[in-house]
Amino acid sequence: MNLFQFLIRIHFSNHYLARNRTCLISALVICLLCFITEVRADSHYEIVTYRGVNQKVLSVNSLRSIFSMHLKTWPDGTKIRVFVLPDEDQLHQSVAKEKLNVFPYQLRSAWDRIVYSGTGQAPNKVNSVEEMRAMVASTPGAIGYLWRANIDENVNVLEIK
Amino acid sequence: MILSFCVGCFFTAHAQEASKVQKQPEFLKSPIQWLQTSELPAESTASTDTKKQPGWIGSTLNWFQTANLPGDLQFHGFASQAYITTSDNDVFGNSDNGGSFGLTEAGLNASMRPLPRLQVSAQVLSRRAGEGNSGMPRLDYGFMDYRIYSHEVNQFGIRVGRLKNPFGFYNDTRDVAHTRPGILLPQSIYFDRVRNISLSGDSVQLYGEAAVSNWGTVSTQFGAFLPIVNDKDTELALIGTLQPGHLDRDVSYIGRGIFETNDKRLRLAVSGIWLNTSYDPRLRSGDPIGSGALQFTPVYFSAQYNAERWSLTSEYAIRHFKYNNNFGVPGLNGLDFFGESYYFQGEYRFTPKWEGIVRYDAYFANRADRDGSDFARLTGAPAHGRYARDIMVGLRWNVTPQFMLRAEYHHVNGTGWLSRLDNPASEGPLEKNWDLFAIQASFRF
Numbered sequence: 001m002n003l004f005q006f007l008i009r010i011h012f013s014n015h016y017l018a019r020n021r022t023c024l025i026s027a028l029v030i031c032l033l034c035f036i037t038e039v040r041a042d043s044h045y046e047i048v049t050y051r052g053v054n055q056k057v058l059s060v061n062s063l064r065s066i067f068s069m070h071l072k073t074w075p076d077g078t079k080i081r082v083f084v085l086p087d088e089d090q091l092h093q094s095v096a097k098e099k100l101n102v103f104p105y106q107l108r109s110a111w112d113r114i115v116y117s118g119t120g121q122a123p124n125k126v127n128s129v130e131e132m133r134a135m136v137a138s139t140p141g142a143i144g145y146l147w148r149a150n151i152d153e154n155v156n157v158l159e160i161k
Numbered sequence: 162m163i164l165s166f167c168v169g170c171f172f173t174a175h176a177q178e179a180s181k182v183q184k185q186p187e188f189l190k191s192p193i194q195w196l197q198t199s200e201l202p203a204e205s206t207a208s209t210d211t212k213k214q215p216g217w218i219g220s221t222l223n224w225f226q227t228a229n230l231p232g233d234l235q236f237h238g239f240a241s242q243a244y245i246t247t248s249d250n251d252v253f254g255n256s257d258n259g260g261s262f263g264l265t266e267a268g269l270n271a272s273m274r275p276l277p278r279l280q281v282s283a284q285v286l287s288r289r290a291g292e293g294n295s296g297m298p299r300l301d302y303g304f305m306d307y308r309i310y311s312h313e314v315n316q317f318g319i320r321v322g323r324l325k326n327p328f329g330f331y332n333d334t335r336d337v338a339h340t341r342p343g344i345l346l347p348q349s350i351y352f353d354r355v356r357n358i359s360l361s362g363d364s365v366q367l368y369g370e371a372a373v374s375n376w377g378t379v380s381t382q383f384g385a386f387l388p389i390v391n392d393k394d395t396e397l398a399l400i401g402t403l404q405p406g407h408l409d410r411d412v413s414y415i416g417r418g419i420f421e422t423n424d425k426r427l428r429l430a431v432s433g434i435w436l437n438t439s440y441d442p443r444l445r446s447g448d449p450i451g452s453g454a455l456q457f458t459p460v461y462f463s464a465q466y467n468a469e470r471w472s473l474t475s476e477y478a479i480r481h482f483k484y485n486n487n488f489g490v491p492g493l494n495g496l497d498f499f500g501e502s503y504y505f506q507g508e509y510r511f512t513p514k515w516e517g518i519v520r521y522d523a524y525f526a527n528r529a530d531r532d533g534s535d536f537a538r539l540t541g542a543p544a545h546g547r548y549a550r551d552i553m554v555g556l557r558w559n560v561t562p563q564f565m566l567r568a569e570y571h572h573v574n575g576t577g578w579l580s581r582l583d584n585p586a587s588e589g590p591l592e593k594n595w596d597l598f599a600i601q602a603s604f605r606f
Binding site for chain 2: 059060061062064065070071072073075077078079081086087088101102103105106109110112113115116117118119120121122
C-alpha cells in the first residue's frame, strides 16, 4: 500500500511541477518494479509428483508433452496421471502461461481433440488446491502443481530445466 | 487520496476473488451431503435452467471425471441441438419454411488404459440431420492404441480398429460442437453432404511425434482403411443418381502431418486421402451403370495462428476425381477433374466466455469451370450448383465450461454444397443467392 501512496504522491507532484522529467522517469521505474514483484509473486508454485515417482528433473518440452496428454508413461514405464485445476483457476493459468508457455484455451482444445477422437485421455480434474494435494499425494504416477505454501512432505517437487 | 482508496478497494476485491477461486466447495469428498441437499424440495422446482444443474447430473459428471475408476476408465459425451432457418433452399430439414430443428448430435465415449502403453477407446454417435442422417446410433470409432516407443516428446505407436479419418484441423472431432468453429463447419472442405465417406473407416494406422530442434513438434499419422461408402448421400455425390447397385469398399490410404511450435501459436498441416471405390451393379435388375472404378484424391493444406485473444485459420483443398471407362455412361466414363476449396477464418475471444467469428468460404466443383458455365452448357443444369461462396459471422457464449450457446448468419452465393437429398428436384429449382441463420445449444462433459 505504501508503494502505491508513494506512486500517487509522485504522480501528483509530477502534475504540479509540470515538465519535471525525473519525476516521470522515477514513477515509471516504480511502475516497472511493481510489475516485476507481481510476476515474482505468480511464480510461487511448483510442479509436484507422487512421492513414488523416480523422476526428479524434467525438460520443459517433456512437461508440455505430459500436460498435453501426449507423453503417457514415466521413463520407468509406469503410467503418468495428470491432475489439473479448472481452466479459469489462477494457478492453472499461471502454470499454463509461464511454465508450459501455452494459453489455457490451447490446452483445452488439445485435450478436446484427443478425447473426442479417442486418441488420448483427458487429465483428471480437481476443484481445489487442497484436492490437488490430496490426489497427487495418493495417486501412483500422479503429476500436478501447487502453490509453494501448500506443498508438504507428501509430494515430490519436480525440477524443470 | 480518493485515487489511492480506489486502488486499495480494487486490490482487496481482487484478492477476495482469487481466494474464492481456491476455496471451492468440496462436495466431492462428501457425496452424502450433496445428495441430501439436492433432494430438498426447494431445489427440484420445474424452473431449473439447463445451464444451472449443480444437482445430481453435474455431480455424476464430475464423478466420472474425477473418480479413480479401475484401468483409468473415463467417460465423455456431448449433445447439441440447432435451429436453422434459411431464406431459400433446405439445410437439414425444411429450413426455408419457418425454420427447422433438424440438426441433433449426441455422442458418448469411453476410454481405458489396461496397460501403461495400451489404450482402448470407443464412441457411439447419433446424428439426425436432414434426409442423409436419421439419428440411428452408430459406432463412430472403436480401436486399440499401442505405444511402441516413447521417449520425452518422441512417440511412435499403432492404432487398429475403426478410426476417425485424420485430415485438416477439424475432421477428427467434427461432430462435437464445442470443438468446431461455428454451427456449420466450412462446407467447402468439411462437406456435410458427403460426410460419411470422410468421417471414419476401418483401418490400421501408424502415428509418430518428434521434436524439431527447439522449435516445436511434428506429429504424423498414416493409415490404410476401408471407407464407409454404403449410403445414399455418397452414391449421389459420386455417381450422380441413385441406382440399384452399390459402391464397394476398396482399400484406401490416408495421411496427415502437423507441425506445431512449442508455444502452439503456429500450426501447419498437410493431409491427403487416396480413396478408392468401385460401383457394383445389379445386372439382373437392369442397372444402367456398369462396374466402373473411381479414385478420389484430395490434398489439404492447413495453417493456424493463435494469439491470446485471436486466432486466424485458413485451409485449402485441391480435390482430384478420376473415373475409369467401365461405367458405360458418357457422363461418368473417363471423368477427370480437380475441385478446389478454401476458407479464411478469424476468431476473437472478447472474454473467456464470449467469442466472435468471421469466415469466408469458397467452393468450386471444377477449378477449370469455376462459374459452372461449361457444365450448364453441357448438361442444362444450373451453373450455381457448381460453386458456393459463403460469408459467415457468428457469436459464441460459453455459459459454463460444459454448456455453450451460439448463433451465426451466412450469406451464400451458389448452391454447390447443398445436399441433393434435402433438396430434391421435385421441390423446384434452387435459389442462387440465399441466407442462413442458425442458433445452437450444446452440452458436453
